[in-house]
Amino acid sequence: MWSYEKRLQYPISISTPNAKLASYIISQYGGPDGELSASMRYLSQRFSAANPRVAGLLTDIGTEELAHLEMIGAIVRQLTKGLNAQELEKAGFTPYYIDHTAGVWPQAAGGIPFNACEFQSSGDAIADLVEDLAAEQKARKTYDNILRVVKDPEVADPIRFLREREIIHFQRFGEALRMVQEELDSKNFYAFNPDFDCFKN
Amino acid sequence: MMRPNRPPQMNRKELYEWIMMLGFCALDMALYLDTHPDDAEALNYFNQCNELYHSAKDTYEEQFEPLTMLPGQPLNSWDWNSGRMPWEGGR
Numbered sequence: 001m002w003s004y005e006k007r008l009q010y011p012i013s014i015s016t017p018n019a020k021l022a023s024y025i026i027s028q029y030g031g032p033d034g035e036l037s038a039s040m041r042y043l044s045q046r047f048s049a050a051n052p053r054v055a056g057l058l059t060d061i062g063t064e065e066l067a068h069l070e071m072i073g074a075i076v077r078q079l080t081k082g083l084n085a086q087e088l089e090k091a092g093f094t095p096y097y098i099d100h101t102a103g104v105w106p107q108a109a110g111g112i113p114f115n116a117c118e119f120q121s122s123g124d125a126i127a128d129l130v131e132d133l134a135a136e137q138k139a140r141k142t143y144d145n146i147l148r149v150v151k152d153p154e155v156a157d158p159i160r161f162l163r164e165r166e167i168i169h170f171q172r173f174g175e176a177l178r179m180v181q182e183e184l185d186s187k188n189f190y191a192f193n194p195d196f197d198c199f200k201n
Numbered sequence: 202m203m204r205p206n207r208p209p210q211m212n213r214k215e216l217y218e219w220i221m222m223l224g225f226c227a228l229d230m231a232l233y234l235d236t237h238p239d240d241a242e243a244l245n246y247f248n249q250c251n252e253l254y255h256s257a258k259d260t261y262e263e264q265f266e267p268l269t270m271l272p273g274q275p276l277n278s279w280d281w282n283s284g285r286m287p288w289e290g291g292r
Binding site for chain 2: 008010011057060073078
């Protein structure tokens with residue numbers, strides 16, 4: 001179960017709204033490599049993680065990703081707050097505004113809605129952890145792309161924090177993969193996951 | 202590892218950011234301990250951060266508002282969902 005803590009993981013205080021930036025950054029809310037995808041991936045995969053330490057890590061990182069989802073929502077909110085329809089139109093925000101006004105809804109920068117097909121929960125610990133490593137790199141890549149177009153330091157600062165967290169999670173998932181591989185039979189050279197076939201009631 | 206130093210007199214904003222810092226230290230150490238459970242130095246640092254975090258959170262909740270729905274002390278009024286939400290910024 002979860003309990004909410006009434007604070008962001010990292011401070012966000014943006015003084016100048018900028019709907020154009022919001023339309024890019026929303027990709028980390030509901031885009032293919034975004035925080036919703038990340039949290040749902042890890043929090044779903046943990047149910048079949050046979051190693052309790054790996055299941056625990058997936059729970060803890062999945063929970064931190066929910067805090068990152070909140071941070072991205074806060075950035076989008078603050079970048080669009082108080083703008084009128086004309087200002088939103090000038091920023092190219094109208095297609096989004098027509099359906100969602102200035103609400104926060106999970107979609108990619110290109111307008112594609114969030115889709116659970118953006119992540120897997122394969123039931124295979126090795127397949128899942130290798131996906132998780134890639135997912136952290138893909139999220140880091142999106143933050144790098146965002147940072148190349150963001151000039152406002154009040155926006156870039158929390159984005160840099162989020163980018164650094166992807167790097168830490170990549171490290172932790174690398175260690176988790178090693179833990180799972182060390183449990184395999186030494187003859188299991190290609191690292192097939194034996195959990196499903198070995199399961200006995 | 203260095204023990205986080207509490208700045209002396211803190212206003213509400215500074216205390217709130219101090220809680221963020223300590224919460225972050227404790228969380229980052231928790232993830233590290235998830236894959237390095239036998240690292241005694243890391244565990245010691247986690248314990249220091251966690252203790253400071255709880256003491257700062259208690260102070261904030263006593264002086265200002267609850268940070269969690271089930272705070273550590275009795276409430277005089279239901280302040281849980283009053284005031285500015287964290288995503289509105291400018292705290």
